[in-house]
Amino acid sequence: MNRKSLGFFLLLLLFLISAVVWRQKLFLIIPIIMILTGILTFAYAKLATTNLNVELKFTNVVDKGKNVTGKIIVNNKYPVPLNEMVLNFEIKNILTGETKKVKENLFLGITKKSEMPLELESKYCGCIKVELKNIEIFDIWGIASIKKNFNESQQIYVMPYTITQDIELGNSNAKEASDTWQFMENVAGVSGEVFDIKEYQIGDNIKNIHWKLTGKYENPMVKKMAKEAEDSIILIFDNRFENSKYEMADALAEMFISLSRNLFNENIPHTIGWWQEDKEKYISYNIRSEQDLVSRLPKVLAAGKCLNKTSEYENYIAKMSFEKAHTVIVAETKADVHNIAAKGVTWLTVDDELNSNNLKQGRKIKLK
Numbered sequence: 001m002n003r004k005s006l007g008f009f010l011l012l013l014l015f016l017i018s019a020v021v022w023r024q025k026l027f028l029i030i031p032i033i034m035i036l037t038g039i040l041t042f043a044y045a046k047l048a049t050t051n052l053n054v055e056l057k058f059t060n061v062v063d064k065g066k067n068v069t070g071k072i073i074v075n076n077k078y079p080v081p082l083n084e085m086v087l088n089f090e091i092k093n094i095l096t097g098e099t100k101k102v103k104e105n106l107f108l109g110i111t112k113k114s115e116m117p118l119e120l121e122s123k124y125c126g127c128i129k130v131e132l133k134n135i136e137i138f139d140i141w142g143i144a145s146i147k148k149n150f151n152e153s154q155q156i157y158v159m160p161y162t163i164t165q166d167i168e169l170g171n172s173n174a175k176e177a178s179d180t181w182q183f184m185e186n187v188a189g190v191s192g193e194v195f196d197i198k199e200y201q202i203g204d205n206i207k208n209i210h211w212k213l214t215g216k217y218e219n220p221m222v223k224k225m226a227k228e229a230e231d232s233i234i235l236i237f238d239n240r241f242e243n244s245k246y247e248m249a250d251a252l253a254e255m256f257i258s259l260s261r262n263l264f265n266e267n268i269p270h271t272i273g274w275w276q277e278d279k280e281k282y283i284s285y286n287i288r289s290e291q292d293l294v295s296r297l298p299k300v301l302a303a304g305k306c307l308n309k310t311s312e313y314e315n316y317i318a319k320m321s322f323e324k325a326h327t328v329i330v331a332e333t334k335a336d337v338h339n340i341a342a343k344g345v346t347w348l349t350v351d352d353e354l355n356s357n358n359l360k361q362g363r364k365i366k367l368k
Helices: 003-022 026-051 172-191 211-216 246-265 290-301 310-320
Strands: 052-058 061-063 068-076 085-093 099-106 113-120 126-138 145-159 166-169 196-199 221-224 233-237 270-276 281-287 326-330 345-348 364-367
Touching: 003 026, 026 052, 026 126, 026 145, 052 126, 052 145, 068 085, 068 099, 068 126, 068 145, 099 113, 113 126, 126 246, 126 290, 145 290, 233 246, 246 270, 246 281, 246 290, 246 326, 270 290, 270 310, 281 290, 281 310
Parallel strands: 061 145, 166 364, 233 270, 233 326, 326 345
Antiparallel strands: 052 068, 068 113, 085 099, 085 126, 126 145, 196 221, 270 281
């Protein structure tokens, strides 16, 4: 019971006692008016909820460590002011799992529209989902209330810190694949020679789609404009976080994204993969261009936390690994995956102090 409703009952009791003691009708009329006022304001609140609209407006992208600014806009069709409203939010970082429930009070006057600023902290990288669960409107005395569910949401991507590193490839096959890929890309751009036809995969250039053959098959077919070298690096983000600290997911994501950018900057083609919680499966993407890297970043930040998927994880590693590729696993600890028979694996882990063992500024990373 809040202060307003407590005050109502005490005042009502006072008038009733006064009516008995003083035997005045006035002391009975006032309580009746108070009760009717509560009933009428509750009935109006119930009517107003049918035409109540809410809009969330936040910055879509923000750097880690900076506050996210936004506002909630509430519109009421009717000109009569609404009494106190309570907006119930759930704010969740999809990557780290950090979740908060927030309540905000709002009064909607005769303007029909009210804007309320809301500021959020972005301590960790990831995808912050701001969701308005419902609005609770009270009668004038704060006794009875009615809720309207909205499930209105917006996602804000918090960009991680990225660290510039030198990549040393100890595997000669990986170096050959890198040089061959860059050379073939240049040759294909000039000659336009078709080497083969294959089924379209994510990352292929849509300009190379073979439209005539695509019409004959269920899936799109593309022209291979040069002999394509296999990726030299398979970069896997192990988002099966067992550590309850949000800093762990934050640190691992920064390691993963930094390494992918460093590989791209050194013209090393690679494939990135992770468990996508909302799709409930492992996904992979080829990184061939700056656009590939930029477009996949939001998906990494919204990957979510993978739970009890050890068998799927091991099958995924086995499927992605091949003889000429080097598998790089960004994981909480090396012991997380101990039954994987993958050749040439580099582990990038995080120590107990949640500092990167492998991605410190200015340090060279050697991939075997």
